[in-house]
Amino acid sequence: DTGVSQNPRHKITKRGQNVTFRCDPISEHNRLYWYRQTLGQGPEFLTYFQNEAQLEKSRLLSDRFSAERPKGSFSTLEIQRTEQGDSAMYLCASSPGRELRSSYNEQFFGPGTRLTVL
Amino acid sequence: GDSVTQMEGPVTLSEEAFLTINCTYTATGYPSLFWYVQYPGEGLQLLLKATKADDKGSNKGFEATYRKETTSFHLEKGSVQVSDSAVYFCALSFLSSGSARQLTFGSGTQLTVLP
Numbered sequence: 001d002t003g004v005s006q007n008p009r010h011k012i013t014k015r016g017q018n019v020t021f022r023c024d025p026i027s028e029h030n031r032l033y034w035y036r037q038t039l040g041q042g043p044e045f046l047t048y049f050q051n052e053a054q055l056e057k058s059r060l061l062s063d064r065f066s067a068e069r070p071k072g073s074f075s076t077l078e079i080q081r082t083e084q085g086d087s088a089m090y091l092c093a094s095s096p097g098r099e100l101r102s103s104y105n106e107q108f109f110g111p112g113t114r115l116t117v118l
Numbered sequence: 119g120d121s122v123t124q125m126e127g128p129v130t131l132s133e134e135a136f137l138t139i140n141c142t143y144t145a146t147g148y149p150s151l152f153w154y155v156q157y158p159g160e161g162l163q164l165l166l167k168a169t170k171a172d173d174k175g176s177n178k179g180f181e182a183t184y185r186k187e188t189t190s191f192h193l194e195k196g197s198v199q200v201s202d203s204a205v206y207f208c209a210l211s212f213l214s215s216g217s218a219r220q221l222t223f224g225s226g227t228q229l230t231v232l233p
Contacts, residue, residue, distance in 0.1 A: 004161070033221075035221075040225065041225050041226070042122075042207050042209070042224050042225050042226050043162070043207075043221070043223050044223070044224030045220035045221065046220070048220065056219060058220070063230070067183045078165070083183065084215075091161070093162075093164070106164050107164070107221065109161040109162040109163070110161055111159075111160065112161065113180070
C-alpha cells in the first residue's frame, strides 16, 4: 500500500492557462475527496466522489473547475483559465466505503499539488 | 454554516512542557470532531477523533475531549517532544454510513518544540 499519490507535486503556470492534476487513491477506497489549502489556512473542501459519482460540490468549485473520476479509481482536477487567486495547495484524500464495515472510515491524505499562477 | 476556530499560533514550547491547543466549533447538530497533524513535507494525518459528546480521543500521548456544552475539543499533551513539531488542525464532519462527508478545518496551529 503506497498511500494516496498526487501528480505533479508542483506546477507553475501563467495566468489564463489550463492545468490538470491527478490523484491516485489507495486501492479499493471508493470515496475520493479534493480540498484546497492556501497559505496559513486549513484545507477547504471542494468536492467528493463515491466511486465514479460526484456526490457533492462546494461553492468554491467555480465553473472553471471540473473534477472527474471516470472509472472510480484515479481522479483528475482541471482548472481552466487559471487566475492568480487559484494559487494554492490542492489536496486529495480517499477513504474506504461502508463495505469495509469500519466504525469510522478515515480519510487518508496525499502530499498535495502546489499550484503557482504567475 | 459550520466552522472551526482554533488557537492562533505559532506556539513554541520547550521539550517536556505541557501543551494545550484550543479548538471550538459552530455547527447545527452534533458533528464528529478530529485533530489532524501535518509534519514538515508530509500529508495530513489523522491524530485522534471523537464521534459523540464526552468521548475522549487519544493517540501518541495526545488527548482531546468532546465537550458539547462548551462546543470545544481542546488538544492536550502532558510532555511534548521535539518530534511533535508540526502543524495541528482541528476539524469537524458529519458522518454518513461511517464515512465523513466534507471535513471542515480550522486554520491550523504551528507548534515548535525546542530541545
